[in-house]
Amino acid sequence: MKALLTSLLALSVVGCAAMQESYESNAQTIHSSKVTRSIQSPLNTNQFFQAEAPDQKQMFGAHNGPKKNINHYVRGMMQDLASNLKYVNQNTPLAVASFVFLDDKYDEGTLLGNQISESFMHELYQYGIPVIDFKTTGYMRVTPKGDFVFSRDYLELDEEQNFQYVMAGTLVNHKGGVLVNVRVVGLQSKAVVGSAQGLIPQTVLDALGSSERTDGIMLKSSAR
Template structure:
């Protein structure tokens, strides 16, 4: 009887040791799995980043995610335009004009209108449509202040340009931001072959800063 009790006690001790080993092994496996998942799925720093200074808020937005810029809304309008664009393809070069305010002079551009046209040039190129940059002079002008290839002086540009279609658009101030009307027009026929509309929120426009120079010093100011 005593021998039987001794045997049962030994088996009990061995069973507890085995359970402890299994528990430690399982714990190690779970810990390793968590580490592996952490490496495979790195933490999104924006999820926990809290912008504090005005500069950080402008760059990162709020803790809910980074703030969208003008390019984001131009990309959306480009998708709308591409869905109804006709006659324009990889064999039809296209130029992009400055966007102007609908209730202002059509021969005076703004920083906002010029930036929208720059953004559309990028999006058109991404869609495989050849874009003609007619502001390129065809030579490099070297000066003490820098080296330049762009110009807004028509006397420095080619009189004849190789494009049949042009993208242009108008802007309208709105309570919530600026409405953008964009269209592609045939230069000879004047026919509209594609169009799109969109709204750029005021909060995005407020982040657009203009550059002004005073006594050779570049200053920054928010302006449209």
């Protein structure tokens, strides 16, 4: 009888041990499964975003930043000009002329040439160089169509202007856009005291539109 009880007790101990091992094994498996999912989950998410990336590029383009305009390329040419500019400083006023096409008449401006000169006026001022706006009349002309202080009529402008140097330039049509040649010249000496060159891409030029009226309606057209 004692031997039988001893055998039953031994079997009970073995059974409990087996159940404990089985429970620990299952718990380890469950824990391992959770760890595996927690590690793999970010990888699956990352793969998902990588799969979506091409669609986002198609929607927003290769460059998500703001598109470049004429001012961006003028700024680059101004940096080039500033690196070799001589005699011009904060005490030497300067004026900016219209940029003209090299193969055209030098007395006919274009919207592109005038816009480039306007952009250079801003850049020169940013560099601390005093810029003379000689198209300012010195008075305000009030009309039913608006109030104006600028004029292209030389009779309305001062005969004498206070600037010793002038910035001017030429434009050349190029397959990829327009080449810009910039130079600063002394009015008395006619000597070039600074120069720069640059290319404005055609895609940027296409965004510049001129205004003209047809039958009283303001229309937009591509600027040369």
